[in-house]
Amino acid sequence: MSKSDIISIYDKSSKIAVLESTFAARQKSQMTGLVGSSLSFVAHSLFKKSELPFLILFSNKEEAAYYLNDLEQLINVEDVLFYPSSYRRPYQIEETDNANVLLRAEVLNRINSRKKPAIIVSYAEAIFEKVVTRKALEKNTLKL
Template sequence: MSAILREKYIQAEAVKEISAHILEDPFGRFSLKGMNGSMSSCVIAAAYDISKNPFVVVFSDKEEAAYAFNDLQQLISEDQVLFFPSSGQRFIKKQTQQINTLDRTLVLKALTKSAFKSVIVTYSEAIMELTSISSDVKEKSIELVQGEEMIMDLLVEELNERKFERSDFVYEPGQFSWRGGIIDVFSYTSELPFRIEFNG
């Protein structure tokens, strides 16, 4: 159903015109007005299909952005649509804050890749919040390669420097545990923790 709907919008003259403007000026800013319900999501999905450029779609508030995000995941695909929320540090409980931090980090990580071609859905509060530049994200990342030599104490020191919290069990981003030759790390860029086993 979503493919049929998207195809109808692709054929619409207004969508072709929007797409032509995007192709003409890929870094331009465009405003869509007077659209109700899921109409804006359908137009965005169709224009994205035609142009194949990365999009940043900014809504006025979180609720509107969340609805559009769900629509666009159905119309385009889940792996091509990313949500960039505010961290909500002052207003929401810790668990939601950590999920938002994970989502923000995933978007920032995706933006550092040269082949980035996704749609980012966000809202005004989220983009007004200060965030790390891509060089900082790369600098603060710890890259481990299987089979490569690594000193366990050095890894623990690196995690402490990056403000990871040591706990008995890891169940949320920003935590790590250390038992013997095993370190479990819950990264901000992963939905599940990593287990690192040291031999010798």
């Protein structure tokens, strides 16, 4: 069975249709009981039919990275963004990781630009960090 066959099965699922109507009504959702890559296939089906941005949160960085890889295989790479923590090590707040700061800035810019929606993959530790306000971001953005 190929990847496109599995995608087709998920696209035709009645449970996906129920989730689709929940998303269309802009109600918050929480999915449980999905194992392995099934979450990635469900997210792919819903994202493809929706014009809304998605935020998928995981409990830790490793789990988020696993699903990020899955989603990048199913969806256009430009439509899947990773929002990491900006710090290298816990309890050493002074040491930021510049690559992660750049990834965070790209996600915030994508949200701020209100262009095509994306799936943002993150984890609890990363979203607890404070970020700049939209107004401050716009004020300090240099457009070339």
